[in-house]
Amino acid sequence: xxxxxxxxxxxxxxxxxxxxxxxxxxxxxxxxxxxxxxxxxxxxxxxxxxxxxxxxxxxxxxxxxxxxxxxxxxxxxxxxxxxxxxxxxxxxxxxxxxxxxxxxxxxxxxxxxxx
Amino acid sequence: xxxxxxxxxxxxxxxxxxxxxxxxxxxxxxxxxxxxxxxxxxxxxxxxxxxxxxxxxxxxxxxxxxxxxxxxxxxxxxxxxxxxxxxxxxxxxxxxxxxxxxxxxxxxxxxxx
Numbered sequence: 215x216x217x218x219x220x221x222x223x224x225x226x227x228x229x230x231x232x233x234x235x236x237x238x239x240x241x242x243x244x245x246x247x248x249x250x251x252x253x254x255x256x257x258x259x260x261x262x263x264x265x266x267x268x269x270x271x272x273x274x275x276x277x278x279x280x281x282x283x284x285x286x287x288x289x290x291x292x293x294x295x296x297x298x299x300x301x302x303x304x305x306x307x308x309x310x311x312x313x314x315x316x317x318x319x320x321x322x323x324x325x326x327x328x329x
Numbered sequence: 330x331x332x333x334x335x336x337x338x339x340x341x342x343x344x345x346x347x348x349x350x351x352x353x354x355x356x357x358x359x360x361x362x363x364x365x366x367x368x369x370x371x372x373x374x375x376x377x378x379x380x381x382x383x384x385x386x387x388x389x390x391x392x393x394x395x396x397x398x399x400x401x402x403x404x405x406x407x408x409x410x411x412x413x414x415x416x417x418x419x420x421x422x423x424x425x426x427x428x429x430x431x432x433x434x435x436x437x438x439x440x441x442x
Contacts, residue, residue, distance in 0.1 A: 218372075247429055256434040257418075272429065304372055316361060316422070318430055320373040 217241070218321035220305055226327045233292040235324050237305030246288035247306040247318070248272075248280065257304065263288055264310075295328045302326075331356045331423050335433035342409055343441050350404040350436045352419035357397045363430065364393050364404050365418045373418065377404070409440045 221236035239246065247262040249272075259272030261280040269280050277299060281289045288307075292299055302325050308318040332355045342348050352362070361380045365373040377386045377393040379402070385394040392405040402419055416437045420430040 254434075257432040259429050262429050302370075306373075317363060317375055317378045318420075319375060320365075322372040323370070325370065 218305060218307055218319050220303075220321040220324050222324050223322060224325050224327075226329065227292075227295050228329055229296060231292075231295045231328075233295050233326065233328075235290040235292075235303055235305075235326070237288045237290070237307075237321055238286050239288075239307040239319070240286065241307065241309070241319070242285065243307040243319075244285070244310050245308045246282065247308075248278075248288065248290045249304045249306065250274070250301040251304055251323075252301050260290065297328050300326060300328045331359075331421060331431045333419060333421060333431050333433040335417075335419060335436050337436060338434065339437040339439075341439040341441060344409060344411060346409050346440075347405070347407050348409055348438075350406070350417050350438070352402040352404070352433055354400045354402075354421050354431075357400050359397060359421045361422065362393075362395055362402050363420050364391075364402075365420065367416045367418060367435070369415075376417075406438075409438075411440045411442045413440050414438055 218239045227233050248260040249257045251257045258274050260278050263269050263282045279291045302323050304323050305321040306318045334353045336351050363378045364376045367373050379386045379395045390407040395402045416435040418435040420432045422428045423431050
């Protein structure tokens, strides 16, 4: 079974703190993604990565950065947390098309509260 | 730009009823379509993946169909149970091939015992 794990289920941080959200997948997938999910807005893409050390901006990258030093790990960084970054953060991974089904697998999510 | 719409936004049914959830997308040139389930406060669980060349996929009491030409997919749940209560989301790749997904906003299903 594919497993995507996220470092924390719940996190409470203060405004201005630097926050690290970590995601690890165990299926040797090339692609990894970070989304945030908010009521009424659905899932929105923050950043994604096709390979180690590669990153692409999604729809809402402002205030975030990412790091992918190893294939299995994709980190989301909030440089200076703000209250409008309070949200559910979801990490996902997938193989590339042609390597079986191009199916995306999600982690359990991190509920981040910034006070 | 690909957009995904799910109707209805919420649905409440009595236990045992068969039901259909709808998903529509604006660009029919999709690589595949994926249905997910999300329980409150949890991540997304993949239910079914339909490749663009397929018309339907089945898993247990779930059956998903795909009509690319009309830009529609349906998720059929047979003999619904209270444990089916969750939010169901459909998603398609943004462009053909190796791209992130575009999600609908989901249908929140409540199955009443």
